[in-house]
Amino acid sequence: MEYEKKRNQDNKKPNSIIPKYVKFGYHYLISNAMYLLLVPLSITALTHLSKDDFVHFSNHVMHNLVVVTLCIMIIVILATLHFMSRPRKVYLVNFSCYKPDHTLMCSNETFMKATKLTGSFTEESLAFQKKILERSGYGQKTYTAKTFLEVPINMSFNEARKEAELVMFGVIDELLAKTGVKTKDIRILVVNCSLFNPAPSLSAMVVNRYKLRGNILSYNLSGMGCSAGLISIDLAKRLLQIRPNSYALVVSMENLTLAGYVGNTRSMLIPNCLFRMGAAAILLTNRSSDRHCSKYQLVHALRTHKGADDRGYNCVFQKEDINNRLGVALSKDLLPVAGEGLTNNLTTLGPLVLPFSEQILFLVNFIGRKIFKMKIKQYVPDFKLAFEHFCIHAGGRAVLDELEKSLELSEWHMEPSRMTLYRFGNTSSSSIWYELAYTEAKGRIKKGDRAWQIAFGSGFKCNSVVWQALRTINSADEKHNTWIDEIDSFPVHVPDVAPIDC
Incomplete structure (x- = not known):
């Protein structure tokens, strides 16, 4: 594979070996400093203790048995209180990603043909959309809503509801079949969809379809963009802290039928080309008895909001154009704002996940630049030491290229994101689950591995969730994985072109 060849070539560079092993040695020494110091000190101390010292200590304990017993009882009580007051652990039992029927496949040629037949777009707008598709990094097998493949386009509320039912119920059915969990045991439900908000709500549609319990904690999140999936995970985590022995069902999706734009404002044409059909359903639990059958444990969930900044607030904005046609406009500030959001998020996440050795390097670099005014390059922590x-x-x-560069990630690390973009397109809040499914289908998840999910969304928001694998996931056991029947054909080469993004 090309990325393997490139990585091997980089490792053969004559000047790359010394820095690599010097840094490895530094991290090893810092990470194990406590053991390297305490073990010799402990051995030295024990060798200097005589037999009389041990006898004297034993007699002292026996003469003060009541005091020792009280101390032990206090320690046990404090330990019990600490154990009872600490946050409940949250586990990811399993998840599913929706794979639409092949009749909803939308190649670039199919998209352009259907777009032209609408008669709503000028020649300039058609040429612009074609250019976007050519630079999108998409393959020929992404999926779109049924209405965009028909003539005339039927962007009705009824069609949007049908699409929502198709996607939501399809992915939930698959998840319930995977886990075997009974619907009456689900006590928390969170559904997120930004642009389609019917009454009754999407969450109510799920409750009605699966006859969920009457006292279920049900939430419907709207207008929160592509990062809403991780917001839903964070909300479910918080709700699991107040409901013991519970299951939480999270559904992340976007509805395309009513999201289509039929005008000619360029900034509002880009979402037409990039968003594709998809959804994910995730089952979480706080039941300790389910730890052995769960895939991951939730380690961290962090949210960063840039809505107080006008640039961040306006960079993804749903509005009407001059002809009163509704659409979502993307501004040129999107990438800079996303970079600022990422920086803020990493500033909070770094101390929680990075090894102490990396934190020292970052602090020394910061002091040198800010206090001593040294003209040195800003140190970017190596997050590959925190996540696998x-x-x-x-x-x-463009977003993927920028993150690959700024975080100094390899092609191997970026592969799940790039292949998801190629195969399924931008499925909004569910895309990060297609990426995790890709990693599982490739057999890369080993026990103890840490996976970092990061998403950006309107508002503007940057959210992170960190998972730790509780077991090695064998790709042969992932029979219902959305990638499994075609995973051997990936990764594929995607030509480099100047990108246009949402």
Whole structure:
């Protein structure tokens, strides 16, 4: 594979070996400093203790048995209180990603043909959309809503409801079949969809379809963009802290039928080309008895909001154009704002996940630049030391390219995101789950591995979730994985072109 060849070539560079092993040695020494110091000190101390010292200590304990017993009781009580007051652990039992029927496949040629037949777009707008598709990094097998493949386009509320039912119920059915969990045991439900908000709500549609319990904690999140999937995970985590022995069902999706734009404003044409059909359903639990059958444990969930900044607030904005046609406009500030959001998020996440050795390097660099005014390059912590797997929202090529560069990630680390973009397109809040599914289908998840999911969304928001694998996931056991029947054909080569993104 090309990325393997490139990585091997990089490792053969004559000047790359010394820095690599010097840094490895530094991290090893810092990470194990406590053991390297305490073990020799402990051995030295024990060798200097005589037999009389041990006898004297034993007699002292026996003469003060009541005091010792009280101390032990206090320690036990404090330990019990600490154990009872600490947050409940949250586990990811399993998840599913929706794979639409092949009749909903939308190649670039199919998209352009259907777009032209609408008669709503000028020649300039058609040429612009074609250019976007050519630079999108998409393959020929992404999926779109049924209405966009028909003539005339039927962007009715009824069609949008049908699409929502098709996607939501399809992915939930698959998840319930995977896990075997009974619907009456689900006590928390969170559904997120930004642009389609019917009454009754989408969450109510799920409750009605699966006859969920009457006292279920049900939430419907709207207008929160592509990062809403991780917001839903964070909300479910918080709700699991107040409901013991519970299951939480999270459904992340976007509805395309009513999201289509039929005007000619360029900034509002881009979402037409990039968003594709998809959804994910995730089952979480706080039941300790389910730990052995769960895939991951939730380690961290962090949210960063840039809505107080006008640039961030306006960079993804749903509005009407001059002809009163509704659409979502993307501004040129999107990438810079996303970069600022990422920086803020990493500033909070770094101390929680990075090894102490990396934190020292970052601090020394910061002091040198800010206090001593040294003209040195800003040090970017090596997040590859904190995570084995990266699931970066497949919003577009420019975002992926920028994150690959700024975080100094390899092609191997970026592969799940790029292949998800190629195969399924931008499926909004569910894209990070297609990426994790890709990693599982490749057999890369080993026990103890940490996976970082990061997503960006309107508002503007940057959210992160960190998972730790509780077991090695064998790709042969992932029979219902959305990638499994075609995983051997990936990765594929995607030509480099100047990207246009959402």
